[in-house]
Amino acid sequence: MxxxxxxxxxxxxxxxxxxxxxxxxxxxxxxxxxxxxxxxxxxxxxxxxxxxxxxxxxxxxxxxxxxxxxxxxxxxxxxxxxxxxxxxxxxxxxxxxxxxxxxxxxxxxxxxxxxxxxxxxxxxxxxxxxxxxxxxxxxxxxxxxxxxxxxxxxxxxxxxxxxxxxxxxxxxxxxxxxxxxxxxxxxxxxxxxxxxxxxxxxxxxxxxxxxxxxxxxxxxxxxxxxxxxxxxxRLVDLRNVFEARILSQDGPLTLLDWNGRTLQAARSEAHQAGAKVAWAIAGTQVLLSRTDLDQADSQPNRFSATIRDLVHLSESLAVTVVLDGPDAPVLSMTLPAHYARRTGLGPGSVVTVALMPEGIHVMTAEGEGPSDRG
Structure with a gap:
């Protein structure tokens, strides 16, 4: 210093x-x-x-x-x-x-x-x-x-x-x-x-x-x-925060079980297999597509969803989607402003959501102690 x-x-x-x-x-x-x-x-x-x-x-x-x-x-x-x-x-x-x-x-x-x-x-x-x-x-x-x-x-x-x-x-x-x-x-x-x-x-x-x-x-x-x-x-208003369990460490990746969905995240050395964890992803690390609907739910980090809300900001779109499944989790993301016009997106549109593995950040879940850490 x-x-x-x-x-x-x-x-x-x-x-x-x-x-x-x-x-x-x-x-x-x-x-x-x-x-x-x-x-x-x-x-x-x-x-x-x-x-x-x-x-x-x-x-x-x-x-x-x-x-x-x-x-x-x-x-x-x-x-x-x-x-x-x-x-x-x-x-x-x-x-x-x-x-x-x-x-x-x-x-x-x-x-x-x-x-x-x-x-x-x-x-x-x-x-x-x-x-x-x-x-x-x-x-x-x-x-x-x-x-x-x-x-x-x-x-x-x-x-x-x-x-x-x-x-x-x-x-x-x-x-x-x-x-x-x-x-x-x-x-x-x-x-x-x-x-x-x-x-x-x-x-x-x-x-x-x-x-x-x-x-x-x-x-x-x-x-x-x-x-x-x-x-x-929560304080930095990171809205996409969920709970999951560590399945395994696979090379550079950590595999998560998110209510039956498999997630690939950047490797997290701080947690052991079986640990209950929290994970978060920034809205800029969530991708949305209408061209690969057949691949949703068949590959890690790709899920079928429906747009719930779409708000036009000055230079971007604030989009909220609901994923398919009984738990119906809600994801928020930010897209370029021209994207909705080019693709015809709007509330009710069926889409595929992809989560970037390097954008998924794994944390200790609330209420979990040091025993869950590696």
Whole structure:
């Protein structure tokens, strides 16, 4: 881990329960995601010194900002933190330039306007120095808030739901700008968001939280497609989660018995034959066809089904199908928007569903203990 990494350990029973340890290396963008009340904003406030947990330690490199066991608790002004609030918290009576300059008290007065102008240029607001917040769009206000946060030359940048107040088009542009900033300022950056797609777009690491505990940390792709538990799968809204039993390990594959259906999944070394497990598959790993109906139910991972619902989104289709069989399981998938028009699909269409083996992720079933693991 880099010497200037951020490390955080927090523990308390309430009012927001916390029991976690996390780290973020310089140059990384770590997204904190989870439901309301999971402790995301409390973590940021604890790092910034705006909240004191019952037990905690916060350090950046060799500097320890908080260590309750040693009675160390630096006040906010001593912690080199750039903080962007959800509502941006700009001074309404000040211009964009003055808002940024207000955070440059550590520089000689004659240098503050010049540096504030440089930071506004960095966030693509070089021609809007003289405008007050009310004269700026939501995206422009967010950029001023980021410039002001960077004005402190921070060791850590913290962003609390920074994109929630802007429209979708502006949000897409701001995602790219945040990635640019992470390259220009190689410091630990923590972003709080409730939007998993947003986290995947801006962060190279994701921390999934629930009730003050970390359920999983990893790349956004791994957390979203390969959750560590059924609980994690539900939190990331992975809808295709089912139970099965391990039949055998066959070379690179694990064979599953799914209520009489045979599934081939990528090999899972963590479970023995006969173990009750849970398995999940992302909607993008579910394929749908109308041209091979005769092959359904005769080959592993191919099943006959009927479309129950089909919703047109901006660039894709959200499709729900019901598989044949007495248990009638429901699968959700995402298809290209043009697919339904080209194939004539609609509710009631009979189709074949194919599950990609490499997309099937096997987990320990709820209520199953370590004895089921290999």
């Amino acid at each position: 880099a010497d200037d990494a951020l490390t955080v350990t927090l523990q308390q029973k309430g009012p927001i329960p916390l029991d976690l340890t996390l780290s973020c290396a310089a140059g990384d963008v770590l997204a904190l995601v989870g439901p309301s009340g999971s402790g995301k904003s409390t973590i940021l406030r604890s790092i910034a010194g705006l909240y004191r947990p019952e037990v905690g330690r916060v350090s950046v490199g060799a500097s320890t900002w908080l260590d309750t066991s040693r009675r160390i608790d630096w006040p906010p002004y001593r912690r080199r933190v750039g903080l962007v609030f959800q509502n941006y918290a700009l001074f309404p009576h000040m211009t964009a330039l003055a808002n940024v300059a207000a955070a440059l008290g550590h520089l000689p007065r004659q240098e503050r306007s010049r540096r504030a102008g440089e930071l506004l240029e960095l966030v693509h607001l070089g021609d809007l120095h003289g405008r007050r917040p009310a004269e700026l769009s939501g995206g422009q206000q967010q950029r001023v808030a980021v410039a002001r946060a960077l004005a402190r030359d921070p060791d850590v940048l913290l962003l609390d739901e920074p994109f929630s107040a802007v429209d979708r088009v502006t949000r897409q542009r701001l995602y790219g700008e945040l990635r640019e900033l992470s390259r220009a300022f190689p410091i630990p950056i923590l972003v709080v968001t409730h939007d998993f797609d947003e986290a995947a777009r801006v962060a190279n690491r994701m921390c999934l939280l629930d009730r003050g505990r970390i359920l999983q940390t990893g790349t956004p792709r791994d957390v979203l497609a390969r959750p560590a538990s059924v609980q994690a799968a």
